[in-house]
Amino acid sequence: MTSNPRPVELRYDPAAIDRKWQERWEKDGIHRVDNEDPRPKWYEMTMYPYPSGDLHIGHWYAMAPADCHARFRRMQGYNVLHPIGFDAFGLPAENAAISRGIHPHTWTMDNIANMRRQLRSIGAVYDWEREIVCCLPEFYRWNQWLFLQFYKAGLAYRGRAPVVWCPSCQTVLANEQVLNGACERCGATITRRDLEQWFLRITEFADRLLDFQGLEDWPEKILTMQTNWIGRSEGVEISFDIKEYGLETKELNTFTTRIDTVFGVTFIVLAPEHPLVEQLTAGDQRAAVADYIEQARRASEIERLSTETEKTGVPLGSYAVNPLNGERVPIYTGDYVLMGYGSGAVMGVPAHDSRDFAFAKKYGLPVRIVIAPITWDGSDLTEAYLDDGFMTNSGKYEGMTDEEGKQAIADDIEKNGWGRRTVSYRVRDWIISRQRYWGTPIPMVYCAECGIVPVPEDTLPVLLPPDAEFKPTGESPLAANADFVNTTCPQCNGPARRETDTMDTFFDSSWYMLRYLDPNYDEGPFDPDLARRWMPVDQYTGGAEHAVMHLLYSRFFVKALHDMGVLDFDEPFLRLYNQGVILGEDHEKMSKSRGNVVNPDEVVGQLGADAVRCFLMFIGPWDQGGPWSDVGIIGTARWLNRVWDLVERDPSRLDAGTLDPESVRQTQRVLHQTIRKCYNDLDQFKFNTAIAALMEFSNHLNRVWADSSVDPETWRQCAENFLLLLAPMAPHFTEELWERKGLPYSIHQQSFPAWDEGLAANDMITLVVQVNGKVRDRLNVPADIDEAAAQAQALTSPRVQSYTQGKAVAKTIYVPGRLVNLVLG
């Protein structure tokens, strides 16, 4: 921790200026966005905050630079919509209810009221008339309506899936509530339970989600992560024969991307959750298998999939026959096989898969090489061989390359009806059911006569009842509310039960961009005319932690709604930019337990919103995040203070000085270079270097003021343009100075300055002269110097000559405008 920062003696009262302009802008409604504005639209959205209580400096870090970018677009001439809202459903509200006895609604709405006030202090261009709060029925009734559209389209279905279960609290846990395999509240070892839940068929869109053609500019790393998350692999589904057991199911389906290795199968592994495990377990293995399954229910997926942890399993005592060679191989259950991927069963080929290899070694299963390594001497493998080679021990496919073998075997499998070529995805259907109170009720009814019946659209919303019990029963708190649960069937009017699960909050964030357009629209989730006008979102900003889930869900939603004819576009966000994470002064993630949390209110009151905005942008590249610094912000505050002084100076005092035409020209050059730099940097979210350029500009202006070498008109131009360039970053500060200079309100309704390439051009440059790649001299030469002249001058340099003396120059490299490199023979 640093010592107390030295105070800054400001020439102005930042708190008064912040207040004055926030009130004035509010009164004038300059942030109200007119849907009919004829200028081109620009929809710039930042991920809405969860109303956790206080606005954290992390929220400022996400929102202030985003606002700066939106303001820059506005000054470029766009009609900019930059809305804000609250992601108001979710687990923390329910935890507050349990631990402090505050109703989730009260807790959430109080937090929102507080954060709304704090958000205003940022001075952003939010149009508050468009604010959304998704725990209110005006919002969530449309979640319900949308769910029903997914249901009608066959994209919502009911199925079984495991949830984390605390046997002691008798409740479902979120992964976050599990610490080292134990319930965070009571410490009991967790297990998993299968429940009937609602799924959305995102897998049906897997291929389309892999197509990024419709996106304009997303970070490459996010596209890679989405691609890997979806995890498309082409392979073959092949059935092993189990008809010897006389079960209803005669075949065991496995999926493999390496069908060329099918002659190397020496065992089969089923996921512990596989439906056939029970039927295929022999009498004497029942106890061992049951124990193993119970153990697997405690393990997380990360543990199960780790290539470090030992691969374990238990033989079921039954066998399956490989259709290609008629071999009978043992069936195991093992937790490294997941039910959610492929068919939940793998053919074990230890010679050519590392996990299978580890498994076979542990259980003494044979390892049969069927793809011969090119330089193979016939000896045993010490690890699985994964590369190319020729087929061996493989019947009639002997001698083919593995690629040829793949095709030939797949052809024969399809011809004989043993299986088919297919595509598998790592991505799984999206489970939206949550056994919780604080979420959108899923609008379905269960009737003994009619089965699953959707709630009719014209009776929405299904309101979340205000009275709920939060005692742990293992069911959603809604299940204990008889008034809510008991209803009549919309079809037969007989007695029926409501669905008591609520929706995942990612449901809300999948379409909230549409609701901002008119949060009060009551004929549908959004106004279709406004959607045509504003959608898709031009620029989205937010944390990279949403790379795969939220951003994939939202893309899926929009594609599904497009197919239903609800939307006429199929990507929600054309451009994406991810900011990094702001860290505490100790370079650690901010957390209450570390005590390194920065409260923005205090520093905003002291130094002003603009000093905080500028400092957050100046710390470093926005996408990389960085540490807060109580001392560092002093530098930014001091700089704004110097800018105040600079802009407030009376240019007529320069009349007394000695005008230097070269200084005037240089000052114009710096002005135009700065405009160009700011324009390009703000365009690309490079706020830190834009501010550094403005700092250099202010340093330059100070120097020319000190020697009075420029005329008042040049000075005036520089000062005005300076304010315009700084306006997106420091909106209150620049508005105040703009007014004090008598310029027309509002600076934020002015155009961003334009630069002149001619005036920005340098006429002299520093030419670097290298000898064998080492810098030996720097020459000041005209910018348009040609190669011959540059070389000639380089050779006349005495410093260079001391290195080249007596040696022949074998080669000369010339980079125009930069350097001459003399390579000696």
Add this chain to the structure above:
RNA sequence: GCCGAAGUGGCGGAAUGGUAGACGCGCCGGUCUCAAAAACCGGUGGGGGCAACCCCGUGUCGGUUCGAAUCCGACCUUCGGCACCA
């Protein structure tokens, strides 16, 4: 573990194949002051040299190139995500 990033002065960072360290913090020196703070001006990667200058230097090791912080390979460390935190 798997997927994705990032490592540069005392600190935040700049430079994305061509002058390493822009800009800022901190520190040192100066101006002003009775003094201090603030403000303003100057200096500031490490080592050597009276100096001109020279050598070293971008996580580690190796490679490509006239030239590498930047490109390639291996490794180390830190961070984000891994499907119920949002």
